[in-house]
Amino acid sequence: MFHNKNRTGPPCKHMEKLLNKTAEGSARGIARWYALAHAARCGPCRRFLNALIEMIARLRASKNEGLPDETAQRLKSSAAAAAANIPFDD
Amino acid sequence: MPPAGANRKLEFEQTALGELPVLYRVARRLTGDAHQAEDLVAQALLDAAKGWHSFDGAHPRSWLIRILRNRYLRHAQREASKPRHVQLNEAAAMQKDIWEDLDWQMIGPKILDALDELPEEYRTAVSLCDVEQMSYEDASLAMQVPIGTVRSRVFRGRRLLREKLAWVVNEDVS
Numbered sequence: 001m002f003h004n005k006n007r008t009g010p011p012c013k014h015m016e017k018l019l020n021k022t023a024e025g026s027a028r029g030i031a032r033w034y035a036l037a038h039a040a041r042c043g044p045c046r047r048f049l050n051a052l053i054e055m056i057a058r059l060r061a062s063k064n065e066g067l068p069d070e071t072a073q074r075l076k077s078s079a080a081a082a083a084a085n086i087p088f089d090d
Numbered sequence: 091m092p093p094a095g096a097n098r099k100l101e102f103e104q105t106a107l108g109e110l111p112v113l114y115r116v117a118r119r120l121t122g123d124a125h126q127a128e129d130l131v132a133q134a135l136l137d138a139a140k141g142w143h144s145f146d147g148a149h150p151r152s153w154l155i156r157i158l159r160n161r162y163l164r165h166a167q168r169e170a171s172k173p174r175h176v177q178l179n180e181a182a183a184m185q186k187d188i189w190e191d192l193d194w195q196m197i198g199p200k201i202l203d204a205l206d207e208l209p210e211e212y213r214t215a216v217s218l219c220d221v222e223q224m225s226y227e228d229a230s231l232a233m234q235v236p237i238g239t240v241r242s243r244v245f246r247g248r249r250l251l252r253e254k255l256a257w258v259v260n261e262d263v264s
Contacts, residue, residue, distance in 0.1 A: 020245045024220070055252060058201050059220040067111055071124070075114060075131055079106040082135035083099045086142055 011048035012038075019045060023052035102142050105150050106135055112222055116155055119217040120162045122206045130165075134158035151224065152231035159214065159232065166210075204254040212247030219244045 011019060015038055021027035022035040039046040067075070113134065117127035134157050138145075145153055205213055205221075211233075218229040219240065226244075230237045 017245060020248065051252065052248060055201075055248065055255070056220050059205070059216065060223060062202055063115065063221050063223070067114055071114065071128060072110070074128060075110045076107060078128075078132035078135050079103055079110065082106065082132075082139040083103040085136060085139045086099045086102055 007043045009044050011045045012042060015039075015042075015045050016048075019049045020052060023049055023056055098142060102139060106138065106154070109151055109154050112151060113154055113158055115221065116214070116217055117158060117162070119202075119206060119213055119221075120159065120210070130158060130162055134161045137161055149228055149231050152228045155218065155232035156234060163210075201251075201255065204251055207254060208247055208250050212243050212250055215240055215243035216247040216251060220248070 015035065018027060018031060018035045019039065022032055022039075027035055035049070039049045110131070113131045114127055117130040117134075118124065121127050121130055134154065137157050137160075138154055141157070205216060208216070214233060215229065218224045218232060219226065224232070226237045226240050230240045233240060235243075
């Protein structure tokens with residue numbers, strides 16, 4: 001494990017996948033613990049992890065922007081029009 | 091008693107209505123344009139209605155996104171027009187400064203613009219897994235690639251996105 005909080009540069013190559021999983025929340029148990037413990041002692045990995053967490057949070061938040069009303073209405077009409085194309089006979 | 095087909099129409103419409111916001115957002119990311127996104131969703135819904143009889147009912151979101159994406163890729167191929175994106179160098183994306191703190195007040199509104207500029211396979215993977223928060227399994231069904239490929243595309247897509255965002259900040263500052 002790295003113990004250099006002040007090191008600069010890219011994150012440790014072997015940690016990148018695990019840090020990605022930790023940032024998105026899919027790392028569990030000892031894998032998550034190891035990633036966090038590593039990041040606590042390794043400057044580049046800590047910055048990488050924090051940056052990923054922030055970026056993923058921003059991306060997830062962008063989902064909450066609603067559809068403009070007019071767009072929603074047009075899309076609903078499209079769905080109804082498409083449904084009308086489904087034949088009656090099975 | 092309603093005719094058999096009436097129920098199928100209703101089921102389709104209810105399924106489609108529930109997925110419209112997701113389909114639109116994914117289409118918006120694919121096309122990079124609001125009007126084209128609406129057209130793409132409308133065309134995909136027509137395709138979906140035609141194939142509704144053969145749909146097994148599992149993973150409707152993945153099924154609809156797959157139809158949407160296939161429709162987009164066919165169109166892009168036919169037009170021989172590639173999605174707009176800047177060339178990104180993954181080696182550059184590993185430079186040390188891109189993981190430094192970024193000014194999110196400055197970047198916030200631009201994050202989706204930056205996402206739009208990634209190559210399609212990365213853009214779609216990040217859009218499905220991070221923006222829409224779909225599981226890797228559902229995303230793999232939608233993209234018709236193995237789960238490992240989706241995971242790899244998401245990881246690389248995030249790296250490219252980060253590089254793009256760092257570039258945006260540098261452009262704004264200079």
